[in-house]
Each structure stands twice: as structure tokens, then as C-alpha cells.
Amino acid sequence: MKNTPIPAAIVDKIVAESGIKEVGKASIREVKRLINQIETASGEEFVRMEMGIPGLPACRVGVEAQIEALKQGVAALYPDIEGIPALKNEAARFVKNFIDLDVNPENCIPTVGSMMGGMAGFMTFVRCRKERDTTLFIDPGFPVQKQQHRVLGLKYETFDVYEHRGQKLRAKLESYLEKGNIHSIMYSNPNNPSWICFTDEELQIIGEVANKYDVFVFEDLAYFGMDFRNDISKPGVAPFQPSVGKYTENYALLISGSKAFSYAGERIALMVMSNKLYKREFPDLVPYFRMSQLGRAIIYGTVYAISSGVSHSAQYAMAAILKACNDGTYNYLDDVREYGEKAAIMKKIFMDNGFVIVYDKDGDKDLADGFYFTVAYPGMSSDELLHEFLYYGISAISLTTCGSERTEGLRACVSLTPRRQFPILEERLKLFNENHK
Ligand SMILES: Cc1ncc(COP(=O)(O)O)c(C=O)c1O
16 A cells, blocks of 8 residues: 555545445535544645635625615615616626726515525526427536526536637537527536636627527626736726626626635625616516516516515625726726636646646636636546546546546636645645655
């Protein structure tokens, strides 16, 4: 048995007792529990890269506005389902200032995280046209959105974009859309888990095929502005957050408070629909929503039915954060740049020790450094690597659980790895490499 930072006997015993047959196929929550147990039994701290949760303090502007709103008594009152006017107005300004798209405040709908925004969208988009009952995911992607489809009994199709970047994306998308069953195309940008960012050429292709086949594009901007290769932090000044909204009016965006503003605990996001999509009428909606206008069906049908709106005080927080960004008094990207800086260092540590980056290019550009990156060790499958990492006190998740066809890759998240652990990560990966060469 090789010399490893965590004794093999401890790891093997806990894995056997957990009942998990294949560690590589376990869910994030199962991996988390396993690691907690190994940490307790061995007394060794893991370098934890499995969970995609923010690792920074919540945006102060938001916290102060939320406390003030609570003191004013908003906790006692139901919020308007469509959102408080201050938030809707600041959201429309934000979309203009940072994406350069014109939307009416009416179309900016607060949701309980992007999680609920996604669910509300899927539940409504699938009812717009009887013959279009399927979502198309451009993968890899966020596994919980597929879970939403499963619990709702909704259909989806998916493909890994790895082999279909650039101009190749058009033919791949058309091969699905020409069948006529797809209502929406869904992806995140920057992408969880791979951190690829679509180029303008790719966004244009997505927009053009969406127009040609009249499908909606559901663009998940959970990591808004966090492609740190471009500084999009100045209100009203280019460059802007790239978006398919430049190329089609069939878009709905999800803008989350969780990562950009470290506001995950308060569960707030915005769904923003184009002026055209919000107003579009679909007679097939009527049996389910008693109305045919899509935007109103989402608010007064779906959001009403799920949660009757969003926490009142969190809306005041988000309104204040967006106002400060719009007024230029708060540069949110300065707060989150830390993720990119850490990723650059951590990627180098992996690569210096025999690992390769799996998703590595956007067009001819190297991938941005950000919240996630993907790694593989030549000759090892992701399942083997994940299991083997347990002996080295390192955790991550398998890319195959995110719809990736790259069976060798893992996703690493930088947020919960403090800088003080970098020497430990380096030492462990060095030993790993020596033991596996
Ligand atoms: C791509 C993507 N979408 C949505 C979410 C969920 O965001 P929220 O916290 O706003 O529900 C996440 C969180 O990790 C994500 O990575």
C-alpha cells in the first residue's frame, strides 16, 4: 500500500460502511457526508472543492438595506407577487447598464433563487405550445435543473458541447430543433461546471437558430460578469456581459444574487424576459393559467402557485445592491475577483503535477479563471480519480454527473479552498503524481 496523507484503512472502512457502491457516481451531498466522516475519523482536513457555494461575505449594501427594511416592518406584509417596484426598476436599469439590453421593469420578476426561476420557466414554457414539450440542455450543466425536470415529469434532451464549439454548434442545435418538440434551449454562461464562456459567434448561432425554429432561450447567468478576462463592471460602458439577448428576442435570463453578490442564503434572483417574449400570447396556456400572455402566466400563474412571491426584505436587499451597481457606487466584481485569482494558482498547482485541464478553450482563447475549473489525470477515469483522491484528502465531483461525456474529468470549485491550504494541496498532488507516474 502506498504512503497516502489519509490512511487507506480509514478511507476503505468508511466507504464500505457508507453503502456507496461507486464513489465516482455518488451525488455531491453523499460525497460531502463521506468526507465529513473521513475528516472526523482521520483528524485530517480535506481540501474541499466539491460544493459550489460562495466563500465570501454577503454584499454589505444588501445586508444593511435588508435590516432597514425589516425594521420598517416589511416582514409582516405579503410582498407583491410581481416584485416591489424599486427592485423591478433597478433590475431593468441593471440589464441596460451591464448587458446593454432594453427591458421594461414589468418583465423583471424576482424569484426565490435562480433555482425557482428555472423551475417557474420550465413549468410555464412547456405549456405554451402543445407540440413542444421538451427542454434542450447545452451540457455540461447544473444537475439540479435536470432534477427539476424529473420531479415535474418533464422531458429534456441534452448534448455535451465539448465537440461542438464554434460554427459546429449550429448543425448540432439544428439536429434537435428541426424535430419541432423543443420549447427552450437552456445553458449557463459562464458555465457550471466547465467554466466555458460562449463566444459572441456561438451566442449569435444560438440566437439565430432560436429565431429560425421559434424556440425560447433560457440563459442562466448565475455567474454574472465573472468571466474576468473582460471587465464588465462599469455601468453603461462596454464591454458588457455577453448575452444571447443581442441576437434574439426569444430570451429569458436568470440573474442570481447568490454568487455575484454572495447573497445565496437569502435565496433571491431575477427572471428577466425580453419585451417581446413577455407580451407574447399562447392560447395553449389558457387551460393551465386562465390567461394567454406568457409574462403574466409566469407571475400570476406559476410564481403565485409556487411561493406567492419572494421574501420581502430580500427584495429590498437586491434592489439596494443593483442600485449601487447602477449608480457606480459599488463595484461588485472587485469583491468576487478573488475567485479568479485563486483559480489561476490552483490550476497551476494541478498542471505542475501531471494534471490537464479538460475544458480548456473558448474559441482560440484559454478559458477564464473563475469559480470552477475541470481537471483530469491522464490514464484515469473520473470515477477512479475521485475515489483515489479520498486517500489524498482532496474532494471534487465527477463531470459525468453534470451531463459531460468527458469520462475522465472532475469539477473543482475554488470557493471553499482558503489560500492557506494551497501548500497542502501542492504537497498532496505532488505525492499523488509520484505515486501514479
Ligand atoms: C448554473 C447555476 N444555476 C443556478 C444556480 C442556483 O442559483 P441560486 O442560488 O440563485 O438558486 C447555480 C448554483 O450553483 C448554478 O451554478
